[in-house]
Amino acid sequence: MMPGPTRPPVLLGVSLKMYFGHHETLNWARRIAVLAAGHPAVTSGAARLFVLPSFPALVPAAGILAPYGVALGAQDIATEDTGPYTGEVGGPALKEIGCHYAEVGHAERRRLYGEGDTVVAAKTAAALRNRLTPVLCVGERDRGTPGEAAARTVAEAARLLDGLDGTVVLAYEPQWAIGAPEPASAEHIAAVCGALRTWLDDRPRHAGSAVIYGGSAGPGLLTRLAGSADGLFLGRFAHDPANVGAILDEIRSPAPAAVA
Ligand SMILES: O=C[C@H](O)COP(=O)(O)O
Structure with missing residues (x-):
């Protein structure tokens, strides 16, 4: 069972993207709160949960989830903190309403909104500047060998974090595995997450950072990964809270240390 006695907590993040309506989001959050309140993986500290709902749900979802230790975050963040940026939401406001995380680079x-490395790096900087932990998505576009994917993904992380200090969550999301029937293979994920972990471990300025896997992740994957990632970044397969419960069931041992 994961994690072993010296492992940090398993980090489980959920992005709801734009799938749910407002009330649907809050009903889902209530079911996740019940899970978090009663599941030994959460109450023992072996697992830590975070949820990224759409912007309008952040405040009410925090009211439902934060009392049970579930952290909230935004799915996006403006590159600037304040000013004439119609439609954007800045880091100071996200911090003010209780966000702990801001996702960048999905x-x-x-693909859909034309964000490139310059914008993603600026959003990562905005998150760190506002004491939000960036959930920085990285991963290759096309399916290739694990070695190629690891080299590309480490280079991408290095590019995006160049000149930045702070704790981050690196969400390894091979683009070809997002929205797919199955995640990448455990071997592929282990190769890339291992390379990202090695890269982070050489950089004390990113101490406390975590590497999690996303892309059609669901029940059973954590067990197959056997500790090669620090957690999962869940999408569709978290829509049914029973799946979140099943993933928590894969995590049993108490954990002594903290991650991002
Ligand atoms: O943000 C989450 C990821 O893109 C994974 O989504 P998915 O599990 O629905 O493929």
Whole structure:
């Protein structure tokens, strides 16, 4: 069972993207709160949960989830903190309403909204500047060998974090595995997450950072990964709270240390 006695907590993040309506989001959050209140993986500290709902749900979802230790975060953040940026939401406001995380660089924002490395790096900087932990999505576009994917993904993380200090969550999301029937193979994930972990471990300025896997992740994957990632970044398969419960069931031992 994961994690072993010296492992930090397993970090489980959920992005709801734009799938749910407002009340649906809050009803889902209530069911996650019940899970978090009663599941030994959470109450023992072996697992830590965070949820990224859409912007309008952040405040009421925090009211439902934060009492049970579930952290909240935004799915996006403006590059600037304040000013004439219609439609944007800045880091200071996110911090003020209780966000702990801000997601940046998701493949959907790159593909659909034209965000490139410059914007993603600026959003990562904005999160860190506002004491929000960036959930920085990295990962190759096309399926290739694990070695190629690891080299590309480490280079991407290095590029995006160049000149930045602070704790981050690196969400390894091979783009070809997002929205797919199955996640990448455990071997592929272990190769890339291992390379990202090695890269982070050489950089004390990112101490406390975590590497999690996203892309069609669901029940059973944590067990198959056997500790090669620090956790999971869940999408569709978290829509049914029973799946979140099943993933928590894979995590049993108490954990002594903290991650991002
Ligand atoms: O943000 C989450 C990831 O993009 C994974 O989504 P998915 O599990 O629905 O593929």
